[in-house]
Amino acid sequence: MEFELLSHDPMSHARRGRIQTPHGSIDTPAFIPVGTQGTVKTLSPQDLEALGVQIFLANTYHLYLRPGHETIAQLGGLHAFTSWPHPILTDSGGYQVYSMAQIRKISEEGVYFQSHLDGSCHFLSPEKAMEIQEALGADIIMALDECTPYPVTHDYAKASMEMTTRWAARCRKAHHSNTQSLFGIAQGGTFLDLRKRSIEALLDLDFEGYALGGLSVGESKGQMNEVVGTCAELLPRERPRYLMGVGSPEDLLECVGFGMDLFDCVMPTRHARNGSLFTHFGRMSIKNVKYAKDQQPIDEECTCYTCQRFSRAYLRHLFLADEILVLRLNTLHNLHFYLDLMRRFREAIEAGCLSEFKKRTLSQLRSRGEEALQETAE
């Protein structure tokens, strides 16, 4: 993997870069859609290509349980299996073990857990996480970490971060592939001293990229921004920086400014399936009765397929009638919104005007005021 820095925003820490992987390049800052089970829900590879998606994230936990990493390896790896010849990132499986499976025992060695599918027992260790991800064959793979919950005491966060650090060292040692790039994950909760120590330890291990984990888990926006802003300054300039599981358009605006390069989040795709749509003037719920006879597109400024061809009235009809098509049309729209936002970030960084872009975009997102906020809260 190679990472090239193309330009910097003069008024912030934002950077415009390009990651080269064996399966193609990724322009950063980049948003990575989530394709949990080897597909970004509702979309085909053709749809993703048409949207300009350069990389998607697949979840190791899900693919390990079904259809199994060995099966995928026998079928030629994740790229061949999913018919996606472009870059892929896999997570370590840790986050889903904590959030979906039933944990039987966490120890220094690793985690014993029961599958959420059939209750079968499994063991995930740093070495196993590397073995599974090597079989899957993604371009970017992640070290196994413990995602520190919120709120926790300093003592808990410290012990957890230290175990994550030791696991990172074991992942580094167990990682053999030279076509896959391994990223380390900094933890430490909202404690800046722990985050700093976490990053220092990871830097000693020399990863090809660095991620911030355990954010957007319940802490305030102010706390998150403080952690991201502090951590980004500690990370090496010449390696990609990945903020995991974040976030809203507003979060992306903020964290691009701190110099983060990669983001993944289920927000655009999950909201789409719930009928919640992103627009340049805030979020809207397509279920709302006021759209029953509305001939306008979701967002008249949007150039996506959905907005070019369908009215709010038709989308609302499909949604209320449980027609599967609308889940795809909504997903196309929301992902287009996110990808377009990232494209504009990159252009603004290149033009050296990110701060004006940020100000204008935030004010537009809030332009419908109370009404938009109310729908956003739905």
Added chain:
Amino acid sequence: MEFELLSHDPMSHARRGRIQTPHGSIDTPAFIPVGTQGTVKTLSPQDLEALGVQIFLANTYHLYLRPGHETIAQLGGLHAFTSWPHPILTDSGGYQVYSMAQIRKISEEGVYFQSHLDGSCHFLSPEKAMEIQEALGADIIMALDECTPYPVTHDYAKASMEMTTRWAARCRKAHHSNTQSLFGIAQGGTFLDLRKRSIEALLDLDFEGYALGGLSVGESKGQMNEVVGTCAELLPRERPRYLMGVGSPEDLLECVGFGMDLFDCVMPTRHARNGSLFTHFGRMSIKNVKYAKDQQPIDEECTCYTCQRFSRAYLRHLFLADEILVLRLNTLHNLHFYLDLMRRFREAIEAGCLSEFKKRTLSQLRSRGEEALQETAE
């Protein structure tokens, strides 16, 4: 509407034609995919266009109940509402009233029924069926009929057919649009004398096309073929002939040979969503464990997007993992199979070799023998 006959098969009654409507032409024999609620389930208009679909069928009953024909009329009619600028056919609503709603009372005047959605009470008469379909604005619309069930006595079938005939006359009288073509529907169950009288009465009313209803409702294949073969000979050569709700690839092969021009059926789309796939060697169930590591496409002779890009193993994974994408990929494949079959019918008629084509295709469809039949029965 204009109907042009382009060529005839010398060894059967099959004909190759073209229907011109205000929204474009339909090459016949044609298969009409079912888009019940104003969308062929899982597919976008772009998908349908890419498949070569020239017309789809929308169900009047569903659209009348939700979002309502008046709403659709206010939004510019069904073509604008669904963003489908090509031909559309609507049924009369009768069939769904009998099969989905709770009937309160059938009388000479019409049918009182309760919505399957919310139990609200409604009344459908021949005049109302015309009013609703005029508001929807499809290119081809259907007279209200009573779909005679099977088995019934000759007396029941006779009375039912005679009411259908009187309703057809009322539809003819209530039909005012000169951009929509009204088709009459022959009933009479499996009684050839009644079918003959039904058709004679319809011919007196001079419809722009003629449909055969009440078939594929439980009678044997032999009975259905006898009715279709007999009726087709009684229908005028210069008007389109539409066999409603039929059928399997084998049924289409048979009934094209009788000189039928149009067919609609939920089989390819519904089977797709159940994981049952049509291939040139018979049907297969993608759920079968034997496909778990199968790198082949569904059908190596197929040129659809799904077969060009995905393995049976991946499709099976998506199906077992409840991923929505597979419903679309399966639907694309099954509809491609049906449309391709119709394309080959047309070519065979033009080349005057339909009977050889039919023999070869039937033998291929049965080539996997017991295995295919077993899966077909799933």
